[in-house]
Amino acid sequence: MSSDAMAIQSxxxxxxxxxxxxxxxxxxxxxxxLGVLYILxxxxxLIIGGIEAAIMRIQLIRPHxxxxxxxxxNRMFTxxxxxxxxxxxxPVMFGFANYLVPLMIGARDMAFPRLNAFSFWLSAFGGCxxxxxxxxxxxxxxxxxxxxxxxxxxxxxxxxAFSPGHSTDYWTIAVLVSGFGSIGTAINIIATIVxxxxxxxxxxxxxxLAWLNLVMAFLVLISISPLSAAQIMLLVDRYLGGHFFDxxxxxxxxxxxxxxxxxxxxxxxxxxxxxxxxxxxxxxxFSRKPIFGYPVMVGATVCIAFVSMSVWAHxxxxxxxxxxxxxxxxxxxxxxAVPTGIKIFNWLGTMWGGKxxxxxxxxxxxxxxxxxLIAGLTGIMLGAAPFNWQLNGSYFVVAHFHYVIVGxxxxxxxxxxxxxxxxxxxxMLNESLGKLHFWLFFIGFHLTFDTMHIPGVLGMPRRIYTxxxxxxxxxxxxxxxIGTFVQGLAILVFVANLVLSYFRGPKAGNDPWDAWTLEWSxxxxxxxxxxxxxxxxxxxRPLWDRKHPEDPDSRYE
Amino acid sequence: xxxxxKTEWRVVVGRAIGTLIFLGGILLVVGLCNGAAPPENSFxxxxxxxSTPAESIxxxxxxxxxxxxxxxxxxxxxxxYAVVKFRNTDANAKREPAQxxxxxxxxxxxxxxxxxxxxxxxxxxxxxxxAIQDAPKPAAAVEVTAxxxxxxxxxxxxALGIVTANELHVPVSDPAHPTPTFLKLLSADTDHSFWVPQxxxxxxxxxxxxxETWMDPHQTGVFHGQCAQYCGTQHAKMLLRVSVxxxxxxxxxxxxxxxxxxxxxxxxAGRRVFETTACVNCHAVxxxxxxxxxxxxxxxxxxxxxxAAGAAENTTENLRLWIQNPDAIKPGSLMPxxxxxxxxxxxxxxxxxxxx
Numbered sequence: 056m057s058s059d060a061m062a063i064q065s066x067x068x069x070x071x072x073x074x075x076x077x078x079x080x081x082x083x084x085x086x087x088x089l090g091v092l093y094i095l096x097x098x099x100x101l102i103i104g105g106i107e108a109a110i111m112r113i114q115l116i117r118p119h120x121x122x123x124x125x126x127x128x129n130r131m132f133t134x135x136x137x138x139x140x141x142x143x144x145x146p147v148m149f150g151f152a153n154y155l156v157p158l159m160i161g162a163r164d165m166a167f168p169r170l171n172a173f174s175f176w177l178s179a180f181g182g183c184x185x186x187x188x189x190x191x192x193x194x195x196x197x198x199x200x201x202x203x204x205x206x207x208x209x210x211x212x213x214x215x216a217f218s219p220g221h222s223t224d225y226w227t228i229a230v231l232v233s234g235f236g237s238i239g240t241a242i243n244i245i246a247t248i249v250x251x252x253x254x255x256x257x258x259x260x261x262x263x264l265a266w267l268n269l270v271m272a273f274l275v276l277i278s279i280s281p282l283s284a285a286q287i288m289l290l291v292d293r294y295l296g297g298h299f300f301d302x303x304x305x306x307x308x309x310x311x312x313x314x315x316x317x318x319x320x321x322x323x324x325x326x327x328x329x330x331x332x333x334x335x336x337x338x339x340x341f342s343r344k345p346i347f348g349y350p351v352m353v354g355a356t357v358c359i360a361f362v363s364m365s366v367w368a369h370x371x372x373x374x375x376x377x378x379x380x381x382x383x384x385x386x387x388x389x390x391x392a393v394p395t396g397i398k399i400f401n402w403l404g405t406m407w408g409g410k411x412x413x414x415x416x417x418x419x420x421x422x423x424x425x426x427x428l429i430a431g432l433t434g435i436m437l438g439a440a441p442f443n444w445q446l447n448g449s450y451f452v453v454a455h456f457h458y459v460i461v462g463x464x465x466x467x468x469x470x471x472x473x474x475x476x477x478x479x480x481x482x483m484l485n486e487s488l489g490k491l492h493f494w495l496f497f498i499g500f501h502l503t504f505d506t507m508h509i510p511g512v513l514g515m516p517r518r519i520y521t522x523x524x525x526x527x528x529x530x531x532x533x534x535x536x537i538g539t540f541v542q543g544l545a546i547l548v549f550v551a552n553l554v555l556s557y558f559r560g561p562k563a564g565n566d567p568w569d570a571w572t573l574e575w576s577x578x579x580x581x582x583x584x585x586x587x588x589x590x591x592x593x594x595x596r597p598l599w600d601r602k603h604p605e606d607p608d609s610r611y612e
Numbered sequence: 613x614x615x616x617x618k619t620e621w622r623v624v625v626g627r628a629i630g631t632l633i634f635l636g637g638i639l640l641v642v643g644l645c646n647g648a649a650p651p652e653n654s655f656x657x658x659x660x661x662x663s664t665p666a667e668s669i670x671x672x673x674x675x676x677x678x679x680x681x682x683x684x685x686x687x688x689x690x691x692x693y694a695v696v697k698f699r700n701t702d703a704n705a706k707r708e709p710a711q712x713x714x715x716x717x718x719x720x721x722x723x724x725x726x727x728x729x730x731x732x733x734x735x736x737x738x739x740x741x742x743a744i745q746d747a748p749k750p751a752a753a754v755e756v757t758a759x760x761x762x763x764x765x766x767x768x769x770x771a772l773g774i775v776t777a778n779e780l781h782v783p784v785s786d787p788a789h790p791t792p793t794f795l796k797l798l799s800a801d802t803d804h805s806f807w808v809p810q811x812x813x814x815x816x817x818x819x820x821x822x823x824e825t826w827m828d829p830h831q832t833g834v835f836h837g838q839c840a841q842y843c844g845t846q847h848a849k850m851l852l853r854v855s856v857x858x859x860x861x862x863x864x865x866x867x868x869x870x871x872x873x874x875x876x877x878x879x880x881a882g883r884r885v886f887e888t889t890a891c892v893n894c895h896a897v898x899x900x901x902x903x904x905x906x907x908x909x910x911x912x913x914x915x916x917x918x919x920a921a922g923a924a925e926n927t928t929e930n931l932r933l934w935i936q937n938p939d940a941i942k943p944g945s946l947m948p949x950x951x952x953x954x955x956x957x958x959x960x961x962x963x964x965x966x967x968x
Binding site: 124125126129203205209210211212217302303305306307308309342343344345347348349350351373374375377378381382385386389390392393396397399400401403404406407408409410411412413421424425428429432433435436439440441442443444445446447448449512513514516517518519520521522523526527603606608611 | 710722723730746842847
């Protein structure tokens with residue numbers, strides 16, 4: 056009798072069977088677990104997308120290389136783009152939003168926990184479907200496997216005449232399904248922020264991260280919808296005899312371009328606004344000052360979101376719009392530089408007069424600031440339509456948007472990993488490995504993407520699997536490829552750090568960074584349902600008030 | 613403390629190096645292209661323009677680069693200054709810095725100044741857009757219809773009755789008596805983009821849509837470009853050559869292109885192979901029953917220096933290889949492998965080589 060009891064108890068101590076743990080993760084509706092699932096899902100796809108990038112760079116290391124066939128190369132850039140946008144950056148941002156927003160606004164979970172789980176599994180299913188095309192994409196005609204139409208999938212290349220087989224269908228449905236997941240999460244984020252703030256947390260006191268994710272969620276709602284519509288229209292074209300984009304039957308290729316970029320440009324801001332959110336939380340903590348110009352930061356973000364919906368055709372300056380349309384989109388494109396500039400200046404204002412601590416998250420944030428500045432300036436060059444006629448579709452534009460996505464978004468994202476990993480796991484990431492990761496990635500990034508601007512200026516178009524020698528592109532492409540491998544090494548260091556620190560990292564405690572927002576008031580990792588009692592706040596920095604009762608923020612608001 | 617110092621300086625030095633590489637790279641390219649332009653224009657650089665539209669863009673790009681360069685220097689300077697100046701030097705002091713929440717005046721300043729810069733940039737840009745897009749077409753202009761195909765270019769000169777492929781011939785344009793070339797851009801299948809960086813910015817060729825572009829090259833020579841909009845498997849080898857000829861050379865070229873094919877009875881065997889195999893389904897040769905339009909017109913094949921849209925030199929060996937095994941030159945191109953016997957292949961190549 057007693058030995059039975061002992062046995063039961065020891066089984067309990069040894070841990071439940073892994074199936075049970077897995078079952079718990081699969082059926083979870085907890086915002087923190089779903090956040091972690093989103094992040095792990097994105098990291099897995101980051102590795103896959105990175106391998107695809109490496110394959111392309113090996114192919115381009117010298118002219119007339121034959122590492123892969125043109126067919127494989129075309130699949131690689133299609134899968135790389137689709138993966139990185141839809142299955143890496145978007146889910147990782149949703150993951151952080153899921154994890155952090157309820158904690159930061161003093162809520163116990165998202166507004167719709169089941170919708171949350173449903174949205175995650177839709178996105179995950181979309182990602183798996185995209186990669187299932189590698190096995191199942193051949194279809195009747197045996198015409199290739201993975202999609203090879205580019206991540207914009209311009210019509211009429213996607214019509215049945217030019218894309219026989221099912222690879223394009225996998226692309227369409229994968230993006231469509233994950234888009235539904237994104238819409239679900241966006242609704243959830245909006246409802247959570249609007250309805251579930253703790254007492255005292257007025258909109259004007261909400262942490263910038265929550266504000267920016269609110270704006271991001273609205274952008275998702277507005278921009279994913281036309282994309283989903285276009286994907287359905289494409290499916291109608293391919294299977295129900297529609298002719299929306301089928302130019303051979305009188306359809307319009309330009310219509311698809313408009314649909315795609317009406318989604319595509321706000322999408323850039325869907326990705327970058329959460330990155331702004333990370334910077335807006337991390338820079339103040341390590342400058343030891345509150346964010347400079349909080350209301351202006353909120354206003355600038357909302358302004359960016361509005362303007363970002365009227366700039367899409369700057370991706371289409373070469374399609375032969377008339378001079379008035381081109382001028383209009385030049386104006387809106389350049390206007391967006393103003394609120395973006397304001398944000399950079401406000402981060403600068405936050406650091407100004409502070410006591411900057413060069414921890415790994417802050418290093419990544421500083422990298423983000425400088426690189427996003429350059430990305431913005433090359434964006435202005437591309438926004439000047441005539442200059443764009445030369446630069447668009449060349450490697451210059453590839454360098455530009457990688458400067459935004461890698462130099463800007465990824466750097467802010469790494470900052471977020473180093474900053475919130477202690478909260479999520481209860482352990483600190485290793486600082487030395489973190490600095491090694493930073494410097495390797497920094498050097499690799501600049502080798503690759505600074506250099507990549509130049510072949511574009513020298514007339515090298517993007518999406519070519521090989522190139523002619525003697526055009527001044529050879530050495531530059533070699534340097535770009537070398538940089539890619541340095542970045543790959545940095546990612547390995549990062550993953551090693553994530554894994555090692557999970558087991559060996561020093562305990563973090565509740566508040567390792569001496570920070571000011573609510574998530575740092577609970578244990579690391581936070582308990583189920585986050586807050587034992589719902590907190591009440593009276594300023595934008597509730598923990599500052601608690602730590603400095605002699606001079607609380609609430610006195611100045 | 614010492615540890616702290618080291619860290620900060622590494623940040624600053626790292627940033628500075630990164631940026632210098634970036635700016636240096638751009639300057640290097642500009643210098644390279646301005647200073648020592650290679651004689652046969654082998655670098656298709658946008659900073660080495662040889663035609664009015666490309667030159668207007670080049671001038672605008674200087675203006676935009678100057679303004680963005682200035683912004684870069686100012687903001688880079690301020691950020692670097694802040695990072696160095698406000699680093700935490702006393703590791704132990706628990707004292708927090710002065711808590712500053714914002715400043716309306718400063719916010720206004722860094723809102724209004726960028727707005728002014730945007731207005732200036734917009735006006736300068738709109739002017740160039742208008743100058744290039746709304747340029748009047750002079751009576752002496754040469755008109756060409758360019759049709760994009762997977763994966764080659766068809767060029768038709770409707771006024772001259774000439775059809776050719778992949779190698780565009782245009783007359784040099786004397787600013788005193790301009791003879792610009794206006795291209796009407798069409799597509800037979802997917803989207804393409806016409807881009808010869810030294811002559812003009814790119815314009816897409818989109819099915820069911822008529823686009824236009826123009827160029828007035830000021831210098832003779834061969835200029836390289838290629839398709840700049842992903843159009844399918846062999847997008848990479850859809851190369852483009854523009855031969856800018858002096859008026860005499862251009863007239864001679866036009867005269868030669870207008871000649872009917874000379875019937876060379878010595879090569880009757882090769883001609884029979886050509887006319888009795890699938891060649892005629894896709895290719896045309898003037899004066900014969902070959903009238904296909906899926907592939908390039910071969911009437912004056914030998915007047916072109918390359919085959920397969922610039923993927924290979926136009927030599928006997930390459931012609932043989934191209935006919936027998938196109939994938940060896942351009943995998944995924946739509947030219948089928950003809951699987952001819954050696955005797956037929958020899959005869960066919962000999963016949964093709966009479967098409968001057």
